[in-house]
Amino acid sequence: MEYEPTFPHRQSAHCESGVVANLIRQRGIEISEAMAFGIGRGLFFGYFPFIRINGLPLVTYRSVAGQIIRQFSRLPGFTLQRQTFRDRDRAMGELDAVLAAGHPVGLQTGVFWLPYFPRALRFHFNAHNLVVYGKQGEDYLVSDPVFPAPVRCAAPDLARARFASGALAPRGKMYYFAATPEHFDCRPHLRSGIRGVCRAMLGSRFPLIGTRGIRFLAGRLERWPARLGRERAILHLGHVVRMQEEIGTGGAGFRFMFAAFLQESAEMLREQLLQDSSAALVAAGDLWRDFAAMATRICKERTRPGDSYDELAGLLRSCADREESVFRTLNRWAG
Amino acid sequence: MAEHGGFPSADPMTDEAEPDINDGLRIVSYSTNREGRCIRHQDHGWQPVNIVNRQAWQEIEKSIGASKKKVAVGSVSCLHYYMTAHQMTPALLARYTGQSSWLVRLHLVPFIYKRLGRATLQKYAELFQVSIADLTGGELRPPIYCRG
Known part of the structure; x- marks a missing residue:
């Protein structure tokens, strides 16, 4: 044998x-996976129309491939x-x-x-x-x-x-x-993980990244039906949703996973602020879900009253607003 | 592509049954429970993503169908079918076979394709996992991901 x-x-x-x-x-x-995701600074947003996947613009809801591994390789003892x-x-x-x-x-x-x-x-x-x-x-x-x-x-x-x-x-x-270290204590690394994500989401001067990127996408998306025609617009929209849902993120582009990380951190550090931020990020995640649901209805041409590209852009903008306030709060906390 | 077997489930978004697209694969995702706590759970994937995935496949199938027609009337070589069926562009096919993309574009022309040497055909045969006879005979085998 x-x-x-x-x-x-x-x-x-x-x-x-x-x-x-x-x-x-x-x-x-x-x-836990959520812990690895948080410490590895996995959360992100980027809209890169100049990179094409199957001819459609790249939208990403998480950091570049290899980021989580790279962060862990930098931790002492690893x-x-x-x-x-x-x-x-x-x-x-x-x-x-x-x-x-x-x-x-x-x-x-x-x-x-x-x-x-x-x-x-x-x-x-x-x-x-x-x-x-x-x-x-x-x-x-x-x-x-x-x-x-x-x-x-x-x-x-x-x-x-x-x-x-x-x-x-x-x-x-x-x-x-x-x-790997004999004993690994997550706690000292939580703050730097959160800080890293806040910087990526808020601090970029590049308008296609972070919460600015979400707003940029909203502006583009509004004009898709006029610019691309109905059929291509639907393809683009479907692609945005597909990237958001990239295998098993529960419909909110990694927001729920990061919220799970914040929740776990809150319990480890006994920090109410993190718990509240987790809840606020869940609320943002729910909005992303609404966005995806409405986008899918438009893709399937089974729209309900009130479904439109303008409405979608509005949802994206409120996602951006909510995330911005969450990350501002977290950024102040993480210093 | 053929119909997927699997579990039909009610779709809360469109009020209709959707066949499961992941061949019954149960995936893990994060969401919240009633108390608002984030939890990990296992399911068949969220409906909207299954819908947009199917939309993407319909698009691919459409281009495969168009390619088959073009091959049948002889306006492109059967390499065009294999490229399309494997979701490739001339540029990607060129990367996989170590050639320049204009060369691959030329190979899509039936007149040139018929005169290809064994070595070149071998590259394509290896990549698409078919025999050289299939390629020269214009046999349209299903793409790799639809075989056994």
Whole structure:
């Protein structure tokens, strides 16, 4: 009987925070996904019409791929080994070597090439993270955080996924924690995580980022039907919603997950302000949900009275207002 | 694409049953409970996102259908079908096969495509996981994500 490696797989809402939380938990440190998301400064907003995904403008509700991992690699006591490759065979050889040394490895992959994915989700999206924790025969044992249980993936398929091309190409990127602290106390890092998110959401001079970005998108969205025509406008709108809901964020573009982080932080630090901010962010998340629901009704051409692009833009602006007030409060607290 | 099997569920947004698009995959998400606390729970995905995902697929299917017609009348080579079915553009296909994108554009022209050498066809065959005979014979196999 072959030795079967195990891994503390826990299903997550978001791939990167899930991978980081699972990798850290494997090293004996208990941490929730929301905690990893918050400390890793995962929340963001950006509207980048000059970057195109399937010909549609990039809208992102979370920080750039790799941000959460990078933040954790900077924390004292954590040593992260990270590599990218040019050559496929070398990349797979290195993966096998690190696995043999007993480290589960995080990989960045393109979902299009992963055979275990439901085909409805197989788009050319290249910033998906997963953990490989063993190899049996020609199959890798994969802990993919968005799946309920570990899965298997054949070596050639995994190699293809690691070398997907196009926007955000992973170039075989792999990473693992070579060292983690014996005891990890989240508390000192909560404040800096919150501060980082506040700065990203409020402090950018670039008008496409943070709460300004949300307002910018509102302005653009209002003019879509006139500028693009009905059919293209619907495609654009559907795309905005699709990005907002990018697998399992419960319909509020990561706002609920960050709210869960604030709530957990509030309990750790016994800080009422964080609890209140969490509730306020949930309210903003609910507005995002209303936005998505109305947008979908317009996409399906099943509008109710009062559904219109102007109304959608209004919803976005109130999202921006609410988030701005939440992050201003948090920013004052985090200093 | 063929109909998805799965669990029909009532859609609160449009008051109609929507088939489950994720092949029954239960995903985790965050939301709030009655007391306003954030909780983690497992479900089949929120309806609006399933709707817009289906919209995206309808768009892809539409372009695949259009491509098949163009291949049938001979205005493009069958490479155009494979490219479209795998949601690629000439630029992306060029990246995957290590060629320049204008070269790929040329290969979409039937006259040029028919004269391609084995080595070039091999690149496409490997990428789309079909045989060279399929490519030269103009066989339109389903895209990778629809096979077994």
